[in-house]
Amino acid sequence: MTQLNELESLRTRVKLLEEQIRSLGHEPIEIPTSNVSELGPKEGELALDEYVRYGRQMILPGFGLPSQLALRNSSILVLGAGGLGCPALMYLASAGVGKVTIVDHDLVEVSNLHRQILHGVDMVGRSKVESAKHALLRYYPIVIHWDGTHSFPKTLPVVFAPNVRFHAVLDCTDTPSTRYLLSDVTTRLGIPLISGAAQRTDGQLVVYNLPPSAPLDPRNAKNHTDPTVNATEITNTVGPCMRCIFPSVSRTGAGAERCSDVGVLGPVVGVIGVLMALETIKILTGFGIEECQLHTPSMLLFTGLSPRPFRNIKLRPRQSKCPGCSTGSPQGLSVPELMADLASLQDSYYQYCDVDSHLPNDPILTGARRGEPGMRVKASVLRDALVSAAASSTASLTIIDTRPPTEFGICSIPGSVNVPLSLLLKTPESYISISTPTFVVCRLGNDSQVAVRALRGALQAKEDGSQANLDNASSASPQRIVDVIGGLRAWAQEVDQSFPIY
CATH class of the missing domain: 3.40.50.720 (NAD(P)-binding Rossmann-like Domain)
Structure with missing residues (x-):
């Protein structure tokens, strides 16, 4: 019988005895008992239920009661x-x-x-x-x-x-x-x-x-x-x-x-x-x-x-x-x-x-915090461009998604092309388009800014017929290549509420 069961049994017995005393015409007399606190654990001891609770770790050799008291203190x-x-x-x-x-x-x-x-x-x-x-x-x-x-x-x-x-x-x-x-x-x-x-x-x-x-x-x-x-x-x-x-x-x-x-x-x-x-x-x-x-x-x-x-x-x-x-x-x-x-x-x-x-005064780092005029657009701009392209037989656009393939497989904007950032940065000239606007998206709108800068540099080099100076690349073709502020999370919040957020 556990301690709790024994205690409940004693309480039931006391109650029966009190009822028997009352049936004889007497009233039970309450006798002052010791203060409950005096029955609690003394200095250097645990309460009874703590011995049960922590017993499995206290029996470990070298652990014992001192370690348990150390934890409690x-x-x-x-x-x-x-x-x-x-x-x-x-x-x-x-x-x-x-x-x-x-x-x-x-x-x-x-x-x-x-x-x-x-x-x-x-x-x-x-x-x-x-x-x-x-x-x-x-x-x-x-x-x-x-x-x-x-x-x-x-x-x-x-x-x-x-x-x-x-x-x-x-x-x-x-x-x-x-x-x-x-x-x-x-x-x-x-x-x-x-x-x-x-x-x-x-x-x-x-x-x-x-x-x-x-x-x-x-x-x-x-x-x-x-x-x-x-x-x-x-x-x-x-x-x-x-x-x-x-x-x-x-x-x-x-x-x-x-x-x-x-x-x-x-x-x-x-x-x-x-x-x-x-x-x-x-x-x-x-x-x-x-x-x-x-x-x-x-x-x-x-x-x-x-x-x-x-x-x-x-x-x-x-x-x-x-x-x-x-x-x-x-x-x-x-x-x-x-x-x-x-x-x-x-x-x-x-x-x-x-x-x-x-932070150094670098366009990539500053753009990652605040965005740069002409390089960034809201998700609604991408939505409007998609609507216009769908309604026209001549208009078109390119959407580059820079997330890893695993994330692209979770969800994506219809018509987008998956080009992981690491791959894009190796040969950005392979992913530029002279005739159509390019929107770059990522999950949160950070990697896409790095991608846009690389693409703009490659585009400037192609237009000039020479290697672009990366320090001046941010001013090249300001409306041809842009990234979406807030990435796909902004797309889900501002455009398509059914788009998964992960």
Whole structure:
């Protein structure tokens, strides 16, 4: 008989005895009992139901009651309640982490549901952190703090308030700027950073700042003058930060792409998210962490379509001249000091993360943000051109779709021709038409701008009989070759509501 059944049986028996007393003309006397709180778990103990709930992990050799208590007393920060954050949050809450702070300013969309498993159809249009909190409370009534109103840089002073202490931070974001900012913050505050990423069918996992450069470590004091401890010793006793491994990231390099652009298979994100939860548990409890610290820092790579999907690559250790974590960079700062110090690195964030105001004055880059007069048209212009061509026996036009063949096979505008961007850029002269106007479309209206510039350059070269100067190509034949602003998504929203959006 379970404890609950036994309790219910005792309550039923008490009720019968009270009825018997009343039948004899007496009234049951209530005797004061001990305070209920006195019957709860004592210091260093769990509640009875927690022993049952977590028993399967507590019986693991080396885990036991101390590790479970460590989880209950831990506080973590999770940046991003999406594909990575959802499985990580689910397993960490289920494992018994006592306090979770979630930051994500996005709303739940239908396109999220195939991989962001905490969110349901009933939560579409609502805050992701609100949806995650609602789902997590079904597992266990942990303490959840959340911020769903601002992006991370704006909410930084609130999240890392002076009275807040996190034992681990999980980077479940997909933007380079946030990743570098998180690395700089956690390094200065002495917090391990568990960073995951997943795209297409591949994923990766790295734990930065482990062992952490703890502010209490005298070697990390701002005014450290101990001659017996040199910079090499310090860098060898703490883990690298993100800048140690990736000093810079190009606009088109690793980390610059998003799942919404290149796609992702749901279980791939789930695998990385679950592994992030595992690494977090190891850090919070010390379970198995001793063995990990004996090895060189490494990155776990996951390839979902490989017969041997997992492999580890060694990473270089902390760099003595790294601007993010070198001994010359401040550590153990208060929040105001931290904010002031990060402000000094602001130019670095612009450089690494391709902020608009610091982009080179290049037509492709500026056009990708704002569009250029004469090079771009609305989806309705393409619609009108199609109608005119259909009504005329002489008028015609060319529609080039620059998406990959897989995406073209999902949906396309009738009459369009699929020329993937990579193929078009190799021989743009093969796809120009002197006699008919050309409309170039892509999924969101970004790749099409690059294609238009290449086509205009080829057209100018053909008309001049010489190689065009790419710097002046944007002024060539302004109305012959144009791209559609917003791409096929704009076509679906403005012209054909039955056109699929993916």
